[in-house]
Amino acid sequence: MKIRHKLLATIGLIVLLGLLFLTVLYKTHELSRSNTLSDDQLYQIQIGSYELSVLTYEAILHPQETRPKQQWLNKHRTLMNQIEGIEFDYSLEQRNIKKLKSNLLTISELFKRLSPATEHSQTTISPDFTLLQQKRQRIAASIQSVALEVAASASELRTSVNNEHIDSMQRMFTTAFAVTLIATLLLISLSFGVFRNIFTAVNNLLKGVTQVTKGDLSYRSSLHTDDELEEYANAFNEMVSRLDKTMASRDLLNKEIIKQKATEKKLREYKNELENKVRERTEALEKSRLAAISIMEDVNIQRKKAVTAQQQTENTNKELEQEITQRLKVENRLRENETSLKHAIIEADSANRAKSIFLANMSHELRTPLNAILGFSEILIRDNMLSRDQRDSINIINRSGEHLLDMINDVLDLSKIESGKIEIEERPLDLKKMLYDIESMINIRVEHKGLKFTLEFAENLSQFVVTDAGKLRQILINLLGNAVKYTERGGISLRVKSDSLDGQQDRVMLCFEVEDSGIGIPEDKYDAIFIPFVQTGSSDHQGKGTGLGLAISKSLVELLGGQISVQSVIDKGSIFSFQVPVAPTHGSEASEDITTSKPAVLSLAPDQPEWRILIADDNKENLQLLKKLLTQVGFRVKEAKDGQEAIDIYKQWRPDFIWMDMRMPNVDGYEATRIIRNLPNGDNIKIVAITASAFKEQKSKILDAGCDEVVRKPYRSYEIFDVMSDVLGASFIYDATTVDEQPNNKLVSSDRIDSLPQEIVDNLFLSSKQLDAESILSIVEDNDIITEDISEVLVTLAKEFRFDTIIEMLSQHKKITDE
Structure with a gap:
C-alpha cells in the first residue's frame, strides 16, 4: 500500500471521528432544549392548578360577581391547551397526560355543579341556605382536591421527564464515549503502524547509505514495504551491487597494471645489464685483436720465441672464437629481450585502453542508478505530507548521492588530467566576488562544527583577472574542504595577495594560503598527500573521501602554471600555499557567474499542442523517473526498452520528441537515431540523448549520430524541462514560491x-x-x-x-x- 494512501486513510478516520463528535453535540443540544420546554410547560400546569383552586374559593366568596367565574374558565381553558401542547415519546408520560386531562375534565364538571348553587345563593335567605352553603363547600373541596392532584401529577411528571432525560443523556454519552474510544484507538493504531513503517524504512535506507559511505559494499537493504521506499531500496541495492563489481574490477586492473610496470622495470634493467656486458666483451675483443696484431709483427724479430708465440697465437684465436660465439649469443638474447619489451609495451597500451573502458563503464554503471536515486528523491521531497524528520532523512539520501557523484567525478577528473585531455578555459573573473561566494559556502560548514573562518586579502588585490575560474574555484574548495574535515577546534583562514612578475607587466602572481588549526601532517608525509588515493590523516578521518582532492589540486595548480606546497606542525595545524599567474582586466570584461534557483514546473502552459513524448531507456528506474516527471506536467508518454522498440513505436505513434539513451541492448541509441532520421518525417522530430558518460568528447559523437542535444546523468528536473523548452518549444507554468530570493547587490545608479x-x-x-x-x-x-x-x-x-x-x-x- 502506498504511503500516500495510508496517510489519506488516517485523515479520513480523523474526519469521521470529528463528525461523530459534532453529531453527539447536536443530539445533546436537542435533548436539552426539548427537556427544558417540557419542564417549563409542566411547571406552568402545576402553578395553574394552584391558581384554579384559589379562583374556585373566590367564586364561592363572591357569588354575585361574574369576574371570578370568567377567570376560572380562562385558566381552565389555558391548562387544557397547555396539556394538549405537550408531546412525549415515552408511554408512561402519555398515561400521566391522559390522567391530567381526565382530572381537568372532572374539575370542569364540578365547577359546573358549583355554578347553579352559587346563582341560587343570590335569593333571599331561606331555610335551605345552610344546606346550600355546605354543598358549595364540598364541591369547592372536591375541586381543590382534584386541582392538587393535578399539581402533584404535573410535579411527578416533571420529575419523571427529568429522570428520563438524564438517563437518555447518560446512554448517549456512554455510546459516544465508547465509539470515540474505539475510533481513537483505531486511529492511534493505524497512525503508529504507518509512521513506524516509514521510520523503519527510512532508517534502513540511512543505515545502508552509512555502511556504503564507510566502504562496506556487501550491504543490501532487505526492505519490503510495497511502496516508494521499497523502490528506493531496490535502486540502492542495484547501485551498491554494481559499485561492488566495478570496484572489484578496478582493483584487479590496478594489480595487473602494477604487475606490468614491474615487468617493464625488470626488462629495462635486464636490457641495461646486457648492453653493459656486450660493451665489456667488445672492448676485451678489441684489445685481443690489437694484441694479436702486435704478436704477428714481432714474429720475425722474436724467432727464438716462435713456438711460444705460435702457441699464444693459437690460444688467442681460440679465445677470439669463443668471444665471437659468446657475442653472437648475447646479440640473439638482446633481440629476444627487445621483442619481449615491445610485447610489454603493447600490453601496457592495452592496459591503458582497458583503464579508459573501465572509466567509461564506471561512469555509466554508477551514474545510471544515481540518476534514479537523485531524481526520485527530488520528486518525493515535493510531497507536502512529509514530516520534518522524513524530509531530513530524504535530504540525507540526496546528499549521500551527491557525495558519491563527487567521488566518481574526482576519479574521472584525475583520469583526464593524467591523460592530458583536460583543457584550460581562461575567461575574465570577478575574483573578489568568487572569494565572497566561497566564504559564504565555507561559513555554513564551519559554523556547523563550531569553527571560525576568516577571509583576508591585500588592498592591492585586483578584483578582475583572466584565468580558468572553474579550476581555481575547485582548488580552493578542495583545500578548504580538507581544512574543515581535519579541524575540530580553532579556525580556518584564507589569505590572498598578488605579487608582480619579473619582466611581465601584463601579468601578476596570485598567492593563496589556506591555514587551519587541525591535526597536522607529519613531515615525511608531505609528498605522499599529493599521491592519488592516499590519505594520511588519523583513522577517525580516513574513509571520508577518495583521497584524490589534493592530487587533483596539485595537478590543476601545475596546469595553471603554478606550484603548491605545504607546511605543517603535528597537533598545531597546516598551511597549504599555491601561486598561479593571472592577467588583470577591467570589470566590464568580467563575466558574471550567477546561480539562481530553478522554480519547480507545475504543468504545461495552456493553448499548446498535445505533445507526444517517447522515452527509450533499458534501465527500469530511469525510465520510471523520466516518465513520472513528464506525465505529472501533462505530456503523453510512451516507453521503449531498447532501440528497436523505439523504432517500431516511432513508425506507429509518430511522437513529437524522443528521449534516447545511448547505451541499450539489441539496437543502441546511436543506431536507432540514425535509422529514425532516415524514416519519413524523421528529420523533423526532436531527439535528445541521455547519457551517463562524463567525457565531453562523447558529445560530438552523439551529435554526429543525429541528436539535437545531450543531457548527462544524473540530471535535475529543471534540466529536462529547459531542454524541452529550448528544443521542442514547450511552455510551462512554474511555481514561483520555489525560487530563492537573492539580495539585490547591484550598484545603485x-x-x-x-x-x-x-x-x-x-x-x-x-x-x-x-x-x-x-x-x-x-x-x-x-x-x-x-x-x-x-x-x-x-x-x-x-x-x-x-x-x-x-x-x-x-x-x-x-x-x-x-x-
Whole structure:
C-alpha cells in the first residue's frame, strides 16, 4: 500500500471521528432544549392548578360577581391547551397526560355543579341556605382536591421527564464515549503502524547509505514495504551491487597494471645489464685483436720465441672464437629481450585502453542508478505530507548521492588530467566576488562544527583577472574542504595577495594560503598527500573521501602554471600555499557567474499542442523517473526498452520528441537515431540523448549520430524541462514560491545617489574609508530619506564588509567625483 494512501486513510478516520463528535453535540443540544420546554410547560400546569383552586374559593366568596367565574374558565381553558401542547415519546408520560386531562375534565364538571348553587345563593335567605352553603363547600373541596392532584401529577411528571432525560443523556454519552474510544484507538493504531513503517524504512535506507559511505559494499537493504521506499531500496541495492563489481574490477586492473610496470622495470634493467656486458666483451675483443696484431709483427724479430708465440697465437684465436660465439649469443638474447619489451609495451597500451573502458563503464554503471536515486528523491521531497524528520532523512539520501557523484567525478577528473585531455578555459573573473561566494559556502560548514573562518586579502588585490575560474574555484574548495574535515577546534583562514612578475607587466602572481588549526601532517608525509588515493590523516578521518582532492589540486595548480606546497606542525595545524599567474582586466570584461534557483514546473502552459513524448531507456528506474516527471506536467508518454522498440513505436505513434539513451541492448541509441532520421518525417522530430558518460568528447559523437542535444546523468528536473523548452518549444507554468530570493547587490545608479543630501553621502563615504560597518548601518537606520532600495544595498554591503564596493558606488556622486 502506498504511503500516500495510508496517510489519506488516517485523515479520513480523523474526519469521521470529528463528525461523530459534532453529531453527539447536536443530539445533546436537542435533548436539552426539548427537556427544558417540557419542564417549563409542566411547571406552568402545576402553578395553574394552584391558581384554579384559589379562583374556585373566590367564586364561592363572591357569588354575585361574574369576574371570578370568567377567570376560572380562562385558566381552565389555558391548562387544557397547555396539556394538549405537550408531546412525549415515552408511554408512561402519555398515561400521566391522559390522567391530567381526565382530572381537568372532572374539575370542569364540578365547577359546573358549583355554578347553579352559587346563582341560587343570590335569593333571599331561606331555610335551605345552610344546606346550600355546605354543598358549595364540598364541591369547592372536591375541586381543590382534584386541582392538587393535578399539581402533584404535573410535579411527578416533571420529575419523571427529568429522570428520563438524564438517563437518555447518560446512554448517549456512554455510546459516544465508547465509539470515540474505539475510533481513537483505531486511529492511534493505524497512525503508529504507518509512521513506524516509514521510520523503519527510512532508517534502513540511512543505515545502508552509512555502511556504503564507510566502504562496506556487501550491504543490501532487505526492505519490503510495497511502496516508494521499497523502490528506493531496490535502486540502492542495484547501485551498491554494481559499485561492488566495478570496484572489484578496478582493483584487479590496478594489480595487473602494477604487475606490468614491474615487468617493464625488470626488462629495462635486464636490457641495461646486457648492453653493459656486450660493451665489456667488445672492448676485451678489441684489445685481443690489437694484441694479436702486435704478436704477428714481432714474429720475425722474436724467432727464438716462435713456438711460444705460435702457441699464444693459437690460444688467442681460440679465445677470439669463443668471444665471437659468446657475442653472437648475447646479440640473439638482446633481440629476444627487445621483442619481449615491445610485447610489454603493447600490453601496457592495452592496459591503458582497458583503464579508459573501465572509466567509461564506471561512469555509466554508477551514474545510471544515481540518476534514479537523485531524481526520485527530488520528486518525493515535493510531497507536502512529509514530516520534518522524513524530509531530513530524504535530504540525507540526496546528499549521500551527491557525495558519491563527487567521488566518481574526482576519479574521472584525475583520469583526464593524467591523460592530458583536460583543457584550460581562461575567461575574465570577478575574483573578489568568487572569494565572497566561497566564504559564504565555507561559513555554513564551519559554523556547523563550531569553527571560525576568516577571509583576508591585500588592498592591492585586483578584483578582475583572466584565468580558468572553474579550476581555481575547485582548488580552493578542495583545500578548504580538507581544512574543515581535519579541524575540530580553532579556525580556518584564507589569505590572498598578488605579487608582480619579473619582466611581465601584463601579468601578476596570485598567492593563496589556506591555514587551519587541525591535526597536522607529519613531515615525511608531505609528498605522499599529493599521491592519488592516499590519505594520511588519523583513522577517525580516513574513509571520508577518495583521497584524490589534493592530487587533483596539485595537478590543476601545475596546469595553471603554478606550484603548491605545504607546511605543517603535528597537533598545531597546516598551511597549504599555491601561486598561479593571472592577467588583470577591467570589470566590464568580467563575466558574471550567477546561480539562481530553478522554480519547480507545475504543468504545461495552456493553448499548446498535445505533445507526444517517447522515452527509450533499458534501465527500469530511469525510465520510471523520466516518465513520472513528464506525465505529472501533462505530456503523453510512451516507453521503449531498447532501440528497436523505439523504432517500431516511432513508425506507429509518430511522437513529437524522443528521449534516447545511448547505451541499450539489441539496437543502441546511436543506431536507432540514425535509422529514425532516415524514416519519413524523421528529420523533423526532436531527439535528445541521455547519457551517463562524463567525457565531453562523447558529445560530438552523439551529435554526429543525429541528436539535437545531450543531457548527462544524473540530471535535475529543471534540466529536462529547459531542454524541452529550448528544443521542442514547450511552455510551462512554474511555481514561483520555489525560487530563492537573492539580495539585490547591484550598484545603485548615479542619479539615485545624487538624490541624497550631500551630508549623508559624505558621512557614508567617510565611514566606508574608515571600514566602520556599524556607523554605516546607523546612518541608514537614522535617515528616513534614504529609499528602501538604496538602504537594502548599503546594509547588505556593510554586513559583508565590502567597503570598496560602497566607495565605488558613492564615487558616482558628482561632488565626490569632483573631489
